[in-house]
Amino acid sequence: MPDAQDAKPFVAGSANCLVVDDEPSVRRSLVRMLQAQGFNCLEAGSGREALEVLQRVGETPLIISDMRMPGLDGIGLLEAVRRSYPDSSVIMLSGMSETTTAVDCLHMGAADFLLKPISMSELQARVSRALEKRALVLQNRFYHENLERQVHEQAVRIQELFLQGVQMLARALEAKDAYTRGHSIRVSQYAVATASELGFTAEPLDGIRLGGELHDIGKIGTKESVLHKPGTLTDDEFRQIHEHPVLGERMLSPLVQESPDVLRIVRSHHERLDGQGFPDGLRGEKIPIEARIVAVADTFDAITTRRPYRESRPAEEAVAELRRVAGTQLDPQAVEAFVSAYPDAHDLPLSA
Ligand SMILES: [Fe+2]
Numbered sequence: 001m002p003d004a005q006d007a008k009p010f011v012a013g014s015a016n017c018l019v020v021d022d023e024p025s026v027r028r029s030l031v032r033m034l035q036a037q038g039f040n041c042l043e044a045g046s047g048r049e050a051l052e053v054l055q056r057v058g059e060t061p062l063i064i065s066d067m068r069m070p071g072l073d074g075i076g077l078l079e080a081v082r083r084s085y086p087d088s089s090v091i092m093l094s095g096m097s098e099t100t101t102a103v104d105c106l107h108m109g110a111a112d113f114l115l116k117p118i119s120m121s122e123l124q125a126r127v128s129r130a131l132e133k134r135a136l137v138l139q140n141r142f143y144h145e146n147l148e149r150q151v152h153e154q155a156v157r158i159q160e161l162f163l164q165g166v167q168m169l170a171r172a173l174e175a176k177d178a179y180t181r182g183h184s185i186r187v188s189q190y191a192v193a194t195a196s197e198l199g200f201t202a203e204p205l206d207g208i209r210l211g212g213e214l215h216d217i218g219k220i221g222t223k224e225s226v227l228h229k230p231g232t233l234t235d236d237e238f239r240q241i242h243e244h245p246v247l248g249e250r251m252l253s254p255l256v257q258e259s260p261d262v263l264r265i266v267r268s269h270h271e272r273l274d275g276q277g278f279p280d281g282l283r284g285e286k287i288p289i290e291a292r293i294v295a296v297a298d299t300f301d302a303i304t305t306r307r308p309y310r311e312s313r314p315a316e317e318a319v320a321e322l323r324r325v326a327g328t329q330l331d332p333q334a335v336e337a338f339v340s341a342y343p344d345a346h347d348l349p350l351s352a
Contacts, residue, residue, distance in 0.1 A: 018042045020050040020065040020077065030064060033120045037127065047072025051080055059085040062131060067094040067101065082109045089134040091126060162254050166214060173220050183301055188212030190297035193341035194334060204261065211265030212294050218248025218266065230309050242278045245270055264288040269295050272329045292331035296322060296338045299330060
């Protein structure tokens with residue numbers, strides 16, 4: 001019975017074909033034919049030995065294996081190779097014509113199935129075809145991966161540019177409104193501190209930071225005369241103000257894939273727990289948590305800064321107001337998280 005010692009020595013790194021057969025004479029005949037075609041062959045006398053060889057030298061482009069061998073047979077080797085060396089092209093050889101086995105092998109990923117005895121010209125043709133197919137698969141994958149990477153890089157860059165533009169718009173919105181100067185940045189900072197208190201980290205926290213910064217971006221579309229009106233608003237003016245979350249969401253729609261949480265904040269930051277908010281009249285937990293957090297930060301900042309229609313109020317009064325409306329307008333958990341985080345949030349530099 002042939003064993004590991006029976007296989008020829010090899011030069012690691014230079015082999016491009018592994019011939020596996022327990023019959024030394026068959027194996028050598030195959031190796032001679034392949035060498036004549038320019039292959040540099042390794043040999044193994046069983047499936048187990050073939051795996052040991054592959055472990056030592058790494059993947060070979062071509063493996064030609066007998067079906068019936070002691071220990072790990074051809075099917076077992078094919079399974080192991082597909083699992084660990086999926087880019088190797090495996091041609092199975094059998095001494096018997098078994099259609100079902102041949103079909104099974106092809107289903108399991110063998111490149112071809114040949115019957116012994118095999119002529120030089122047939123081996124050459126089948127090997128060339130197997131390697132050509134392998135080269136096409138590898139080429140295809142390379143182009144696909146490269147294309148995917150390039151498309152992803154471009155998508156990221158487009159989104160960066162879009163965000164820069166939107167952030168400049170947010171600054172422009174505040175620049176034309178002295179009363180809300182710094183509002184978006186403060187809301188963003190309060191919301192981040194509150195969300196951190198509630199256990200948010202990493203990307204979800206980044207979403208809240210950006211959502212807080214952009215929550216009122218839709219006001220770009222609201223007339224200044226309405227935004228700055230000191231007196232009571234008419235029904236039509238109220239309608240205009242109420243449109244800003246939907247308008248903002250529409251403006252930011254290119255973010256829908258990467259940052260859906262930002263869009264949820266922009267659309268739902270005026271919803272109320274009791275369903276009396278706008279634009280959708282969502283109730284309780286139907287309101288996205290990110291929007292409930294930003295609503296607390298937004299309400300606090302609105303109370304503590306001067307508005308066209310009223311003076312600012314101290315933080316203590318604002319906190320009392322938040323607690324008063326917790327449960328009807330605002331999420332009580334978010335309010336308490338804000339109150340716990342407020343000393344930290346308050347110390348943050350206001351970079352607006
Ligand atoms: Fe708003």
